[in-house]
Amino acid sequence: xxxxxxxxxxxxxxxxxxxxxxxxxxxxxxxxxxxxxxxxxxxxxxxxxxxxxxxxxxxxxxxxxxxxxxxxxxxxx
Numbered sequence: 756x757x758x759x760x761x762x763x764x765x766x767x768x769x770x771x772x773x774x775x776x777x778x779x780x781x782x783x784x785x786x787x788x789x790x791x792x793x794x795x796x797x798x799x800x801x802x803x804x805x806x807x808x809x810x811x812x813x814x815x816x817x818x819x820x821x822x823x824x825x826x827x828x829x830x831x832x
Contacts, residue, residue, distance in 0.1 A: 763790055764789070764791075766788055769803070783804055784803075785804065788800050795830065796828055797826075798827070800824050801825075802820060802822050803821055805820065
């Protein structure tokens with residue numbers, strides 16, 4: 756689920772998903788902030804829980820989060 760905040764800024768909420776694993780909204784919520792610098796370049800900063808998909812029965816540990824920053828380049832032909 757997301758929302759446009761301005762002409763180039765978006766916020767996206769996600770619930771996380773791993774194949775073969777139940778999705779529990781309490782421990783899997785994350786948020787991303789996206790900014791389109793130009794038509795070809797965009798940035799994204801995310802704050803999400805650390806999940807492992809290898810053990811379907813494992814629950815994420817409380818308070819274990821990760822912060823990430825990405826720079827994306829797109830080329831349309």
